[in-house]
Amino acid sequence: MSLDATTLFTILGMALVTYATRVAGLVFADRLALSGRAKAAFDAIPPAVLIAVIAPTALATGWPETLAAVVTAIAALRLPLLATIAVGVAAVVALRAIA
Template identity: 75%
Template sequence: MSLDVTTFLAILGMALGTYACRLTGLLVGARLALAGRAKAALDAIPPAVLTAVIAPTLFATGWPETLAGAVTVLAALRLPLLGVIAVGVAAIVVLRLLAG
């Protein structure tokens, strides 16, 4: 099959590394029973991680991305998820056209 050894090694390394991250969390987290500030820190993980992943796209790419992000945030305040995606994608296509 069209799969050379180096490609396979790279894929395998990526797979093992990724699963190790997921498994570590599963093993560590199952032993946690937190309250107070520690629980607040853990509860902050979802929004903090999701925000961190996209922040450079929104704030350090170009004005079309920043503006489309602002439009998408407004959409997220009132629309369901699919509508948010539609508005975001439409906004970026239009703004990138304007930016040339």
């Protein structure tokens, strides 16, 4: 049961940032009514960040990972989340074995 100082600092920082976003609406309520293109840009933040975070793994590691990402995306269109993850992980293991 170890607790690294930098890790603890990072976790506390993440907690503070997250709590700030959660209570911000209590302070700014009714002054935040985005619409149209601004709303679309705001809604795009989560997918934009998630894709940016996995881009090195999915697109800049090797062809097995890139192909597995494509297989996962196709699976995601018809399968529930857990099945999608299982397909993606199985695909990367199989493709790495071939590579």
